Structure formats: structure tokens, C-alpha cells
Amino acid sequence: MSDSPVQILIPAKNLPGDSNPASTTLREGKIFTRSFTGRFRNFRLLGAGFLTLLFFGTSWVNWNGHQAILWDLDTRQFHVFGTTFWPQDFMLLSYVMIIGALLLFAVTMVAGRVWCGYTCPQSVWTWAFIWAENLTEGDRNQRIKLQHAPLTFSKVFKRSSKHVLWLSMSIATGIAFVGYFVPVRELVQNLAHLEWLSSSAIWVGIVAALTYMNAGWVREKVCLHMCPYARFQSVMFDRNTLVIAYDAARGDARGSRKKTDDHKALGLGDCIDCYMCVQVCPTGIDIRDGLQMDCIGCAACIDACDDVMDKMGYDRGLVSYTSEAALAGEPEKILRPRLFGYGALIAIMLAALVVSLNSRELVDISVVKDRSVLYRYTSDGDVMNVYRMKITNKTQQPAQYNLKLHNAEGLSLSRTYQFTLAAGEVYDFPVTVEMKPLPTKEAGMVQFDFELVNSAAPNLVTREAANFMYPAQ
Ligand code: SF4
Ligand code: SF4
Structure with a gap:
């Protein structure tokens, strides 16, 4: 001094x-x-x-040979330390942003x-x-x-x-x-x-x-x-x-x-x-x-x-x-009702984020039925429906998949569908499902699921609902 x-x-x-x-x-x-x-x-x-x-x-920083954090605008993929988020995962980003905003509000209220x-x-x-x-x-x-x-x-x-x-x-x-x-x-x-x-x-x-x-x-x-x-x-x-x-x-x-x-x-x-x-x-x-x-x-x-x-x-x-x-x-209060309100909202949003992250699919599957014809017949006389399927491998590793049917009594795939997709690859292909003709006087519809199984991890199963149309005989 x-x-x-x-x-x-x-x-x-x-x-x-x-x-x-x-x-x-x-x-x-x-x-x-x-x-x-x-x-x-x-x-x-x-x-x-x-x-x-x-x-x-x-x-x-690189992670598994890729840039650890990269928001690839061309492919619209967001890579974060080995995990890829797609536009379909936008809700997760919204949760993170809302949690960030609530934290900021709570900190501003206190400090x-x-x-x-x-x-x-x-x-x-x-x-x-x-x-x-x-x-x-x-x-x-x-x-x-x-x-x-x-x-x-x-x-x-x-x-x-x-x-x-x-x-x-x-x-x-x-x-x-x-x-x-x-x-x-x-x-x-x-x-x-x-x-x-x-x-x-x-x-x-x-x-x-x-x-x-x-x-x-x-x-x-x-x-x-x-x-x-x-x-x-x-x-x-x-x-x-x-x-x-x-x-x-x-x-x-x-x-x-x-x-x-x-x-x-x-x-x-x-x-x-x-x-x-x-x-x-x-x-x-x-x-x-x-x-x-x-x-x-x-x-x-x-x-x-x-x-x-x-x-x-x-x-x-x-x-x-x-x-x-x-x-x-006046006496100062650190804990106030509004702070508890922010805390409760943050806890709810965190829970929603964790649930969404855990239920997040690592493969995306979408199915569109061929709308030009309700059904066709195979050379053997079976009824057949054709679908357009799009599958996206949302991980950063290549993966092999098997396509199956679930809850589909009487239905079968016209062939074996087994394929390997590179990291981030999108596969767009036709799928044919067949059925022996039913002795029925009315046309009808069977609801079933397409089931995509990851060959390396058979518990990783993704399903997508579809309808099979059949004619009166
Ligand atoms: S309040 Fe400002 S002007 Fe007054 S002593 Fe402190 S620094 Fe100097
Ligand atoms: S120097 Fe003091 S008065 Fe100026 S912006 Fe910073 S905190 Fe406010």
C-alpha cells in the first residue's frame, strides 16, 4: 500500500x-x-x-476418425462424439435449447x-x-x-x-x-x-x-x-x-x-x-x-x-x-418460489430428453405402398402388394440388416432382403409381400409390420406398420 x-x-x-x-x-x-x-x-x-x-x-478434436462435433449442412446431419443426429431428431435439439434457456433464466434470477x-x-x-x-x-x-x-x-x-x-x-x-x-x-x-x-x-x-x-x-x-x-x-x-x-x-x-x-x-x-x-x-x-x-x-x-x-x-x-x-x-432470500418453478421445469425437460435419447432409433425406416395398383398377382396366382421402402443407417458405422415381417400371418416376403449400409447411407428399394388367395367374397386388408433387424445386434429391431390389400375370390 x-x-x-x-x-x-x-x-x-x-x-x-x-x-x-x-x-x-x-x-x-x-x-x-x-x-x-x-x-x-x-x-x-x-x-x-x-x-x-x-x-x-x-x-x-477427432472421434473415431471423424470430426467430433460437426453440423454437416449438406447432409443435414449433426455429429457429436460418434453419435449422429438427423433432422428427425430435431425434438432433441429443442429440448437441449429449452433446458439451456431455463438454466439461463434461473441463473439470471439469482445472479x-x-x-x-x-x-x-x-x-x-x-x-x-x-x-x-x-x-x-x-x-x-x-x-x-x-x-x-x-x-x-x-x-x-x-x-x-x-x-x-x-x-x-x-x-x-x-x-x-x-x-x-x-x-x-x-x-x-x-x-x-x-x-x-x-x-x-x-x-x-x-x-x-x-x-x-x-x-x-x-x-x-x-x-x-x-x-x-x-x-x-x-x-x-x-x-x-x-x-x-x-x-x-x-x-x-x-x-x-x-x-x-x-x-x-x-x-x-x-x-x-x-x-x-x-x-x-x-x-x-x-x-x-x-x-x-x-x-x-x-x-x-x-x-x-x-x-x-x-x-x-x-x-x-x-x-x-x-x-x-x-x-x-431487508433480509435476503436465495430460495424463492420462482426458482423452484424453474427447477421443476428443468427436471421435466431433462427427463423428456433422457427418455427421447433412450428411445431414439439408430435406423430410420419409411414405407409407402404402391398406390397405382392395390394388388397384383404373381405367376403362381398368389396375391402380391408392392411397397417402396427407404432405410437410413443413422449411425457412424456400417451395419448389416435383415428385413422380416411381424404380426403377418399368411404373408411372406417374395425373397430374402439382407443388405449392408454404410454410415449415414440411405437405401431406397421396392419390397414385394405375397399371400395365398383367400376364399372370401369380400376384398379386405391385413395390417402387419415390417421389421428391420440389425444382424450384429438382433435386439436392435425397428418396426414400421403397413397394410396388405387382397381381392374377393
Ligand atoms: S466509487 Fe468510483 S469514484 Fe468513488 S472511490 Fe470508488 S472508484 Fe473512485
Ligand atoms: S463496469 Fe460496473 S457499471 Fe459498468 S457495466 Fe460493468 S458492472 Fe456495470
Whole structure:
């Protein structure tokens, strides 16, 4: 802890072009975010760093010789660690998305905007781009000065370096993202061989351009004006939801002082009015103005203010996580009825997901009866019905199948149907079912099932209902 006078903690407040130094009403123009350290920043670095590694690394992981996670848009198959999901499995994806949304709602109700502040890609990439800006152009005050400096070689060099770094990060993001939809190794090879006019290369360009714009230029405006989740999440808040707030009772009256001053005797609170909390804020607001929609809950102001409090020898927590209830002196409740409601819904959806996963067929079978003729006769005088059958091997391994009839007394297949399908292969073929003529005065119909048996695992049986039509004799 330094013993120097507190004035060293008070930065220049009105550098030219500074949009967030002393006034929170200045919302136009560029925000120059000050770099800072602290426990919440470390927590974000850890969490966001892990998620970023997952994002960039997962598409490169192979599983049984295939890309572990790949949403193949051409074949409309979604491969996840050896399991393939087909368009018919869309319901499973819906369950996963609903569970994710409910989890997000529950977390938001308890902990406020932690998604926005710690894990939202817009925030994570914006912090990464601010880091690149800091690396190439210097910290906040140097960047403000550079903004207004005349065009010199040094300025051009710094600006160009920043944009080269931003563009590299954007292109890497584009490749990583598109690599979940086309095989990533193939994609990188094609890009390296300058095949830049393919649709996947164009998509890399589009994602890179959006990343460059959103994280480099638009930044907090996405959160403030474009993000729909930011608009409706206040509905999930209640009086016990964690928010980041300034303790006005402790901090006011604000004012600068020497560290050695007895500020209470001077009629001052703990806030030294240094504006550090404002200068680290990525949305450029002053948390001391009260709870605001524009606060994304990143906790940068907590880290900055805790640092100031440490230097002043005051207790931490002038800006802190709290709740409206705590601010009003009411007892805080973590377990609330709505939380149990979310928990029950999540449990129901999880159960539905598990049941659907367990009952999921690994082979898809569809049968259409030949509608042009109800029945025909074989050369032996038997009645015969013809069907069009389509079978899809939904696994990632080749499989051999036997086609049989089930609950089909008096019916038989015209021949043996045994075939092998490659992983993901679709087999479309005609099937003929026969019956000895029945001595009946009325035409009729027999209901039966086609039964497909996996030769390697006879307990894997898939059935599909069908009708057999016969004439009066
Ligand atoms: S007010 Fe604090 S928590 Fe809110 S966005 Fe600004 S720095 Fe982050
Ligand atoms: S709240 Fe903390 S960081 Fe913000 S101006 Fe006051 S002392 Fe400085």
C-alpha cells in the first residue's frame, strides 16, 4: 500500500475526446476503457478463457476418425462424439435449447447479468479486442492522446498494428465458427490454397467481418441497443437478484482528500470521486448514479473501486454485488418460489430428453405402398402388394440388416432382403409381400409390420406398420 497523497489516484478527468471521464451524460463517441486488475477480472479471464479455448479447440478434436462435433449442412446431419443426429431428431435439439434457456433464466434470477458480464461472446470478444488495443496503442490516456494526435508514422504504425491484430482475431473466429459446419481441416487447407470463392470461405469472411465490426467498432452499442436478451432479462429480476451497486450511504458525500485526512471529520464519505469505476466501465456509465439498464454486470467497477479502497486503507465493497432487498435493509432470500418453478421445469425437460435419447432409433425406416395398383398377382396366382421402402443407417458405422415381417400371418416376403449400409447411407428399394388367395367374397386388408433387424445386434429391431390389400375370390 502506498503512503503517497491520494491525488495520485485521481486521473486527468477531461482529456480531449474522453467520453466517460466526469460526466455520465456524455454517451456519444468512443469509450476509452482503462485497464485494471482484480478478482472478478481474474474470474472472468478464467471462465471466458476456458470457453474461448473450447470454442477454438473443439472443432479440431477427432472421434473415431471423424470430426467430433460437426453440423454437416449438406447432409443435414449433426455429429457429436460418434453419435449422429438427423433432422428427425430435431425434438432433441429443442429440448437441449429449452433446458439451456431455463438454466439461463434461473441463473439470471439469482445472479443477475452474469451471462452478459462473464460469458456472452459479445463481451468476451470485446474485452479481447480492448486487450489488443491496449497492447498496440497503450492504455486509456495514451489512446485518448493518440486519437487527437496529428497523423505521424508512429500513429499510423500503432493504428495499423491494432487493425492487423483485430483482423487476425476476427479471421480466426470466422474459421473456428465455420469449422463447426464444414470439416475444419478441409476448410483450412482450402483457405491455404487460396480457394477464397467457395461458400465456406465466404462464410468465414462474413463471420470475420461481423466479429471485427461488433467487437472492434460497435462494442457496447450491441448490448445497449441491439441485444434482445438485454431488453427482457429485467423481467427475471426480483428484489433478491444480485446486482452491482454503489453504497451511497457509505460513499457520499464524495470528494478528494489526502490519504492521511480524517475524511469523516471533513464531512466526506468513502468515495474519493476518482472516477476509476467510470473509466473501466465498458458501457461508459457511472455506477454511482444507481441501478441502470446499461450495466452489463461485468464487475469491472468493483475491481477498480476495491483497488482504490485498498490504496486508501478503507474497507473494500463500496461498489459491490448486492441486491435491492439488501440495499433496503431487508433480509435476503436465495430460495424463492420462482426458482423452484424453474427447477421443476428443468427436471421435466431433462427427463423428456433422457427418455427421447433412450428411445431414439439408430435406423430410420419409411414405407409407402404402391398406390397405382392395390394388388397384383404373381405367376403362381398368389396375391402380391408392392411397397417402396427407404432405410437410413443413422449411425457412424456400417451395419448389416435383415428385413422380416411381424404380426403377418399368411404373408411372406417374395425373397430374402439382407443388405449392408454404410454410415449415414440411405437405401431406397421396392419390397414385394405375397399371400395365398383367400376364399372370401369380400376384398379386405391385413395390417402387419415390417421389421428391420440389425444382424450384429438382433435386439436392435425397428418396426414400421403397413397394410396388405387382397381381392374377393
Ligand atoms: S457499471 Fe460496473 S458492472 Fe456495470 S457495466 Fe459498468 S463496469 Fe460493468
Ligand atoms: S466509487 Fe470508488 S472508484 Fe468510483 S469514484 Fe468513488 S472511490 Fe473512485
